[in-house]
Amino acid sequence: MNAPLKRTPLFASHEALGARLVPFAGWEMPIQYQGILAEARAVRSASGIFDVSHMGRFFLQGSAATALLEWVVTNGVSDLEPGRARYTLLCNEAGGILDDAIFYRLEENQYLLVANAANTQTIWNWLQHWTRRFGEVEMADRTNETAMIACQGPDASGFLETLLGADVAPRPFRFAQVDIGGAPVMVARTGYTGEDGFEAILDAEQAVGLWARLLGLGAVPCGLGARDVLRLEAGLPLHGNDIDTETNPVEAGLERFVRWDKDFCGAEALRRAKEEGPRRLLAGFRVDGRNIPRPGYDIQNIDGRRVGTATSGGYSPSLDTNIGLGYVDPALATPDTTLVIDIRGRSIEAQVVALPFYSRRRMKP
Numbered sequence: 001m002n003a004p005l006k007r008t009p010l011f012a013s014h015e016a017l018g019a020r021l022v023p024f025a026g027w028e029m030p031i032q033y034q035g036i037l038a039e040a041r042a043v044r045s046a047s048g049i050f051d052v053s054h055m056g057r058f059f060l061q062g063s064a065a066t067a068l069l070e071w072v073v074t075n076g077v078s079d080l081e082p083g084r085a086r087y088t089l090l091c092n093e094a095g096g097i098l099d100d101a102i103f104y105r106l107e108e109n110q111y112l113l114v115a116n117a118a119n120t121q122t123i124w125n126w127l128q129h130w131t132r133r134f135g136e137v138e139m140a141d142r143t144n145e146t147a148m149i150a151c152q153g154p155d156a157s158g159f160l161e162t163l164l165g166a167d168v169a170p171r172p173f174r175f176a177q178v179d180i181g182g183a184p185v186m187v188a189r190t191g192y193t194g195e196d197g198f199e200a201i202l203d204a205e206q207a208v209g210l211w212a213r214l215l216g217l218g219a220v221p222c223g224l225g226a227r228d229v230l231r232l233e234a235g236l237p238l239h240g241n242d243i244d245t246e247t248n249p250v251e252a253g254l255e256r257f258v259r260w261d262k263d264f265c266g267a268e269a270l271r272r273a274k275e276e277g278p279r280r281l282l283a284g285f286r287v288d289g290r291n292i293p294r295p296g297y298d299i300q301n302i303d304g305r306r307v308g309t310a311t312s313g314g315y316s317p318s319l320d321t322n323i324g325l326g327y328v329d330p331a332l333a334t335p336d337t338t339l340v341i342d343i344r345g346r347s348i349e350a351q352v353v354a355l356p357f358y359s360r361r362r363m364k365p
Contacts, residue, residue: 146204235358
């Protein structure tokens with residue numbers, strides 16, 4: 001018998017707004033409100049808000065917290081100052097990617113690690129496994145006690161100034177502990193859309209108030225469908241599609257998030273993979289016409305030989321074309337290379353392009 005779906009503190013708000021709710025990673029989540037493409041366009045042109053309370057939120061503290069986190073993540077921890085955040089990967093001993101995450105240094109020996117919803121239990125178990133080695137670490141899973149709201153888009157910075165004041169709003173990959181309407185909120189200048197914006201973490205019972213306040217400022221409610229479109233346009237990988245335990249950071253093009261001069265779980269395997277060179281690389285490509293590449297579709301070279309597999313794909317409203325990600329032979333991952341996607345038995349040409357597909361800096365007039 002399947003366990004009942006969990007609901008975030010904002011579930012009633014989604015129902016009131018007419019959201020289409022679907023199962024996702026054990027949660028009942030809004031996939032869309034007015035429409036996926038309309039919501040994606042709203043984020044690119046103005047602002048949108050997302051309920052991301054389903055993501056795992058783990059708090060770590062203690063004298064060995066830094067050492068533990070340094071071991072389980074690929075990026076550097078010790079040199080990160082309190083008040084800052086950093087994107088990272090968590091790998092197994094073979095170098096496979098268990099998850100990608102953001103961690104925040106709250107105090108000298110106190111951290112918050114935010115994991116993907118589908119990997120919450122896996123990462124929690126992984127952290128617990130390694131605490132036996134490092135000892136003095138207290139961990140708390142506060143996913144159900146807190147809520148998380150993402151506000152993204154060109155207007156988001158203005159909302160921050162309205163809510164916090166210009167002198168308080170944090171800079172990118174920094175955060176601040178603030179008071180909004182009498183509620184303590186952790187506000188981080190982070191996101192998963194390729195736009196400027198922020199993510200707010202607060203006690204569950206305060207979530208409805210902040211959500212309503214952002215709606216009142218003009219933010220458009222957005223579902224997970226728009227979030228997936230936006231992250232794909234920004235060339236951001238989705239765990240379970242573009243990265244997983246069968247891929248490593250070298251072939252996924254994520255080497256810049258690996259601190260090669262430190263020891264961490266999977267370091268030996270990753271150094272070997274880097275030295276030997278990748279057997280495949282994650283590439284972005286555009287597809288002409290109305291053909292959408294879906295995960296699992298075969299990728300071929302112009303001679304019809306299979307050279308890889310698509311991992312993500314969809315229509316880009318920002319670029320008005322279909323785009324995709326997939327792993328291909330390294331020699332074919334160069335921009336302007338012609339590929340062929342097998343879309344339901346039809347051979348459709350695609351062009352490799354540099355990532356990201358969309359950049360707000362490039363799109364400015």
